[in-house]
Amino acid sequence: MGKEERISSRQFVLLVMLFTVGSSIIIIPSSLVSTASQDGWISAILASIIGLGLVFLYSSFPKLYPGLDLPSIAELVMGKFFGRIVVALYFFFCFTLAALVLRNFGDFLKTKIMLETPLEAIHIMFLIPVIYAVKLGFETYSRVAEITFPFVVLMFFILIALTSPQVEITNIQPIAGEDWKTIFGSSLSMVGVPFLELVILTTFYSSINHPEKTRKSFIIGITLGSTILIITTLFTILVLGPELTRLKVYPTYVWAKKISIADFLERIEVTVAALWGITLFFKLVLSFHAALIMLEKLFNLKDYRLLVIPMSFILYIYSLIAYPNSAYFIDFATKTWLAYALLFGLVIPVLLLIIGQLKKRGQS
Structure with a gap:
């Protein structure tokens, strides 16, 4: 993969940003406010x-192992047997995240916009462009990220500008x-989603031009x-207040529904759906793509693209059975998922760095 597909540091910046926003922009406000109330923004x-x-932890790998991605580093540091166990564990993490992200979007559309459409149909509809993007490759959808980035920023600023008249400063008082x-x-719920999940992007290190700029781009x-x-x-x-934010599963969408300019410009909350759809698309593509790369390394395959279609069927089924409902997912994402994310996003990377440093000192 690394020799075939190359992206610039700027493209990596955009992918990191889109992945970070991803599913978080809809679910994070509710999880933060449910505990910290009006101080949820401080937790953020x-x-x-x-x-x-x-x-800083994740960007230490290119300095120690320039040109290598996470699965290659795992095998180099841990040895072939234990390294492959680590790669298999990361495959499960990436694939599970992809299934959860797909289900997030399906639940949102099903409950808020496409009420009469079966969840299965929504998943298929969203999965088709994901399959196409992954088959085209990292370089291609990174260019798409460059095209869509201005629209994401524009929609976000439109949302801020049009809801500013309804801001109530008293909603965040008393501060702290x-x-x-x-x-x-x-704040730990937001650390789990999305920051610990960013370890997935280390899978693409071998495809970034100028590895020395990886930390800055990240x-x-x-x-x-x-x-x-x-x-x-x-x-x-500021717009909804802590109580309403706490009660809503998708408070950001409710926030967008507050837009009302002179009884003329109303009900443009679809901008939030579009904003979320774009960022969620890239998070799903990156998670699914990373899972396929893990499988490619695990079984020494020539090209991960051979796995795209069969694994997409498994992903489709997995997403439908991943969790029973949105309320369950919010509880799972803010509590249970944090433990999984800590293992893959902190414990294993730290172990790889420590063992790698000890090996290099031993050799020197």
């Missing part, structure tokens, strides 16, 4: 700081009214994505 800032720390232990505890990408999530959380609280 704390989570973003932790996310930057994780990026909750104790700091509660505020920090609330930092810029996560900063852009975090800024969007912080502003989204803040404005959701």
Whole structure:
């Protein structure tokens, strides 16, 4: 993959940003406010700081192992047998995340927009362009990210501008009214989704031109994505208030429904659906693509593209049985998923770095 597909540092920045926003822009405000109340936006800032720390961890790999991706590093550091166990575990993590992301979008459309459409049909409809993107390859859909990025930014600023008249400053008062232990505890849900999930992007390190710029690109990408999530959380609280934000499964969508200009410009909440759809598409594509690369490395296949169609059928079925309903998912994502994400996003990368450093010192 690395020799065939190459992307620029700028394209990697956009992919990091789109992946970070992904499913988080819809579900994160509710999970933060449910614990930290009106201080949910402060929790978002704390989570973003932790996310930057994780990026420094992930971007250490290109300096130690330039030109290598995560599965290759795992085999090099852990040996062939244990390395393949690590790769198999990461395949399950990436594939599960892809199934959850697909189900997120299906549930949202089913409950808010396409009420009469079967969930199965929505999944198929969304999965077809994902399959096409993954078959075309990393380089191709990275270029698509460049094209869609201005639309994402434009839709986000339109949403902010049109809801600004309905902002109530009292909704975030008193600032830091909750104790700091509660505020920090609330931030952990955002650390799990999406920051610990960013480890998936290390799978594509071998395809980035100028590996020495990886850390800078990663930092810029996560900063852009975090800024969007912080502003989204803040404005959701300012417009809806902490109580309504806490009660709604998709508070960002409810926030967008508040747009009303002179009884003429109304009901343009579909902009949120479009914004979320674009970012979610790239998160699903990257997660599914990473899972296929893990399988390619695991079984020494010549090309991951051979697996796209058969694995997409399994992904489709997995997404339907991943969880029973949206309320269950919110609880799962903010509690149980954090434990899984910590294993793959923190524990294993730290072990790989420590063992790799010890091996290099031993050799020297």
